[in-house]
Amino acid sequence: MNIHTEKLVSIGSHPLGEELPYLSQTLLDFASSLADDLYNLLSKKNGFLAFESALHVFPAENSSLIMTLETWNSDNLWRNNYGTLVKNCLFFAEDIFGGQFCIFEDKIYSFDPETGTKEFVANNIEQWAKAILSDYNVLTGFPLAHEWQKKNGNLPIDKRLLPKIPFVVGGDFVVDNLYSVDSVQGMKIRADIAQQIKDLPDGAKINIRVVD
Known part of the structure; x- marks a missing residue:
């Protein structure tokens, strides 16, 4: 039984997409052995927000009104800015800072947009849901999401919180x-940083540039 997936879904917002999700063949190929897991999650609730929008799970459907899995994972949106750093990754959710959760090589990882590095989180969606529920303060950034929104108002679904001085x-x-920024723009900004530092030794200087 997927008790942790059920629990995570139950505390999430209303579905962001239509009732029945659709996963294209491209997404199925990316998800590989976890395709059924991902479909199971989205069939319970097709995309949702949780922990005061600190966790954003993308819906799967064709729509011009909301950001979908298909659009979010398209090469011409922000992925091409990261080049090989995102090869074979399927990004299905994000934290308050735009840190991504992805399926990669049949497991689930977190992806740091500032460094382009991945860190193992779970073997499947059920274990990922368990990890989120057990440590949502760290894995979603909930405390800062709560504090920032208490001061500045609710964060729109298409925006994330970026550091003025990068964490890295x-x-x-x-x-x-x-500060709040458009999600796509935020990924492009961090991609520039990640590309600069990927081959640099510790302590090397980098240039922070604003990407239009």
Whole structure:
């Protein structure tokens, strides 16, 4: 029984997509052995927000009104800015900072948009849901999401919170270091940082550029 998946879905928002999700062959190929897991999650609730929008699970359907799995994973949106750093990844959810959760090589990883690095989270969706429920403060950034929105109002679904001083260069995890930005723009900004530092030794200098 997928008790943790059921629990996570139950505390989420209303579905972001239509009742029955649709996974294209491209998405199925990316998801590989976890395709059934992903479909099971989205068939229970086709995309949702949880922990005061700190967790955003993308819906699967064809729609021009909301960000879908298909659009979010298209090469021409933001993925091409990361190049090989996102090869064979299927991004299905994100935290408050736009940190991604992805299916990669039949397991689930977190993806740091500032560094382009992946960290193992779980073997499947059920274990991922268990991890989220057990440690949502860390894995979703909920405390800062709550504090920022208490001060600034609800965060729109198409925006995430980015650090004014990137975390990777010592920016603090505090509200005063955060600002809201369009999700796609936020990924492009961090892709520029990730591409600069991927081959650099510790302590090397990088240039922070604003991407239009």
